[in-house]
Amino acid sequence: MPLKGIIGTDFPKVRKDIKQFEDPLGSGTQLMALPKIDLDVAILHVPYADEFGNGNIAGAVWLDDDMAKTAKKTIITCEKLVETEDIRYLPGKAQLPMQNLTL
Numbered sequence: 122m123p124l125k126g127i128i129g130t131d132f133p134k135v136r137k138d139i140k141q142f143e144d145p146l147g148s149g150t151q152l153m154a155l156p157k158i159d160l161d162v163a164i165l166h167v168p169y170a171d172e173f174g175n176g177n178i179a180g181a182v183w184l185d186d187d188m189a190k191t192a193k194k195t196i197i198t199c200e201k202l203v204e205t206e207d208i209r210y211l212p213g214k215a216q217l218p219m220q221n222l223t224l
Contacts, residue, residue: 123152163192169211170199177211 128151133139144150165185167176176197178185189195203211 124155125150125152127153160188160192161194163188163195164198165189165195166198168200169203169208170197170201171203171205171208173205175205175208175216177208177216179212 127133127139128141133141133153138156140154142152142154144152165176165188168179169177174197176199189197208216
């Protein structure tokens with residue numbers, strides 16, 4: 122996974138699997154290559170979910186959707202359970218579909 126945020130830190134000194142490289146698209150930007158992390162469990166909190174595990178993310182999405190897709194098991198907690206037909210109309214930037222979750 123390419124990342125800019127750790128350039129100039131000591132991570133590459135202590136982790137030999139982290140390498141610096143130049144952006145292959147020709148921007149000249151330096152990036153760090155990090156190995157993938159195999160997630161056993163992802164625990165995500167959402168404001169709304171239904172009884173089937175569909176979740177609604179109202180705030181910043183960050184990596185929630187990616188973690189749900191790649192983890193072997195995903196657990197979501199919610200502030201409020203809502204009806205399945207209502208979840209698609211809730212305000213939010215993303216949905217966590219039940220297909221990405223282990224119930």
